[in-house]
Amino acid sequence: MSSAPIPYLALLPSEIWLMCWTLCSARQLRRLSLVCHLFRSLCLPLLFQTQSVDTIALARGDWIAGVHRLHRAAVRLEGIVDGPRVRMVRSWTFVANVNLLSMSEFFSHITNIGIFYAMYERVVAAFSSTLGQYQHLRSLNIQELPIDRPFRDTLISLSMLEDVTLGNCDISARDGILLNLKSFAMSSTGGQRIKELSEELLELVSPGRLQTLKIDGWGDTIPLMTGFIGQGFSHLTQLSLDTIFDFDLFLRFLTQCPRLQGLSVGNLSCDGLASFPSHVHPETIPLLWSIDAPLDLVRALTPSRPVRDVIVRLGHLLSAEELTLAALDISNVSVPVRSLTLPSTYPTLDSLNTMSSLFPELTSLSMEIHCKPGRTLRRRHNCMREPWAPEVDIRLPDVCDEGAFDSLPPEEVSDGEEEQPSPxxxxxxxxxxxxxxxxxxxxxxxxxxxxxxxxxxxxxxxxxxxxxxxxxxxxxxxxxxxxxxxxxxxxxxxxxxxxxxxxxxxxxxxxxxxxxxxxxxxxxxxxxxxxx
Structure with missing residues (x-):
């Protein structure tokens, strides 16, 4: 005789249960979804809200296993849009592999390797063709996919999209309707075409409600920033640049961001250093409270601003005297510094005490200590290597959509999570x-x-x-x-x-x-x- 079901709603409201489940791992959520109808209704949206396919990871290891992993990904992509669960998805991460087809010479000994490439193409096509159906999508991270006109139109059709990250994507559709986002990140787009595209505009994102902008890499950095010139960023609070190639362009851009609070800059190029000023007028980004940049830029932007968090990027070794001078410059901010990160230093007792006295309200200090390098071991290289001659592989994977999930590897279905007590x-x-x-x-x-x-x-x-x-x-x-x-x-x-x-x-x-x-x-x- 079966026992009566537990009245979970009488114990706690569904909102409380949901708050508890948000702290669970995917494996825990799968187990909870099997408890009762109530728990299933609460757990399924959490399980489906984040989707991810990494074709690089799926293709690793034995090629037969890779075919089956790619096959399951393709079937899942094609199937999820046919039911109500597509409305649960809020975040997508898709990683393609632009180098996969160029590596075919390494697999010439595999007779049926064409099936592997065909399955990869099926996964990419499935994602591209179904992306427009995720109308509740808010966050999208795309790696190594071309952004052509049809794909750009698909992005525009996702009206609830707020956060987009593009990594190593070749953007051929360089103008048109702008994405209305809160956060946009772009890295390594444009590749080696920096000289060709240095004067070309890239108009992709509307500055209207943009709050966070991150640009890493070479090719499209200048075209994107040039496309933004003359527009106002009334909501931009976070800006991250991998490299400043043109300081005048960068400075003009800062004047368009009156509410900027956080700035991160990785490097200053030689061209950027040529026109580098000793200071920037305090009316430029007057609300800046966090800066992560090379020392020259930190010194130029911290005075008379409410900067609380300072990260000085790695550069040359700072002597004790340079450390003291840098600390004196940084201390000219208009509020007490709370967090300070310094690059490679060689401090003395006096310089450390001077720094502590300059920042009495510091709550976080990170200082990279310079020590003499130890001896490194030299590896012996055998120059006389026999050529690699792999055996011919004539295996033929059996792929069937109906049975794609019948024989899953143990690591994909295991719910085991061992927790050992800590001594x-x-x-x-x-x-x-x-x-x-x-x-x-x-x-x-x-x-x-x-x-x-x-x-x-x-x-x-x-x-x-x-x-x-x-x-x-x-x-x-x-x-x-x-x-x-x-x-x-x-x-x-x-x-x-x-x-x-x-x-x-x-x-x-x-x-x-x-x-x-x-x-x-x-x-x-x-x-x-x-x-x-």
Whole structure:
């Protein structure tokens, strides 16, 4: 005799159940969807709201297995649009493989490799032909697909689309109706055609409601920015550029973004440096509060602006004097700096204390420490290699749409999620923790732990990555790391994240009285008497 169903709605409203399920993994959602009709109705939209097909990953490994993975992807793409679940999809990520067909010479020994290529083409065609039916789609990430006129028209037809990312896409449809988006990201489009397209406009996105713009790579960076000249970005708050090729063009663009708050710039090209000013008028992007850029650009844009978060991009090694001068320039902001990330440095005791005094309200500090590189091992290369002669492969995969999901690999259907208890290690704090033989990282840690350097009192995040990560001399043993974590926890009660070099996985995070290294199951517990 079956038991009566559990009245889940009487226990909690469906909104509460839904909030709980949003924290679950896909495997957990699949299990929950089998509990009852109520749970299924709540879990299915969560399961289908995010769709992803990565043809590069599907094609890896044995080619027969790759054919079956691509086949299942094609069947799923063709089938999902025929039912009500297409309305549940909110996000799509599709990764094509532009280099796949050019690699045919490596598969000449496979008699039936044409089936593999045909299945790949079927997946791409299925995605392109059905994309327009996802009328509730809000986010779209496309990698290595050509943006021709029909595909651009499809994008325009998705009226609820807010977020688009294009990666390594050849954009042939360069004008027409503009996409009305909140976020647009473009990387590596245009390829090697930068010289051909430097004067050509790329009109793709309307600036009307755009809030986030990210442009990485070469080919289409200048055409896109040139296409934006003369238009106002009244809502743009986040701008990210991989490289500034033309500083005058960049500066004109900034004047069009009065509400810009976050700016990220990877590099300044030689042409950009030629016209680089020492400062930019404060009325340009007056609301800037976060900057991630090379030091010259940081110095030009931080004065008299409410910049709270500063990341100085990797450049040349900063001496102690240059570190102090950079800190002095950055401190000219109009509000207290809360987060500071510096590139490769060689600090002294005085420069560290000067920096701490300039930023007394700092809560996050990341400083890359320069150490002498260690010896690298040379690999012996055998120049006399026999030519590779693979055996002829005459296998023929059996593909049938009706049975595409009949024999799934175990890893695709397994719901197993093992959770092992984490052992605790109790640490006793030493009065004066001793460091290994002194290199710069160890010396700095000794200064801090012994009170010679006084960090800002409310520091929460402290990172000391090491530039010369091949140097074995920067390794801190597990015991030394425990002592540093214990000492700093006592000195800085707000500290919750700590990074100590590169080696031995030295990235620690705090949860209450417990500290845990990333990727390690055990944690250390510091007794309350040590941190009071």
């Amino acid at each position: 605790a290690i109790h640490v006793t704090l030493e009065t004066h923790p001793k460091m290994p033989d002194s290199v710069r990282l160890h010396e700095i840690l000794s200064w801090i732990c012994n009170g010679l350097v006084s960090l800002p009192a409310e520091i929460e995040v402290l990172r000391f990555p090491v530039r010369s990560y091949l140097s074995g001399s920067t390794v801190l043993s597990e015991g030394h790391q425990h002592q540093i974590v214990a000492a700093l926890s006592r000195m800085y009660p707000s500290l919750r994240e700590l990074e100590l070099g590169y080696h031995n996985n030295p990235h620690w995070e705090r949860n209450g009285a417990l500290w845990k290294r990333k990727g390690v199951s055990s944690y250390i517990q510091i007794h309350s008497s040590l941190v009071d």
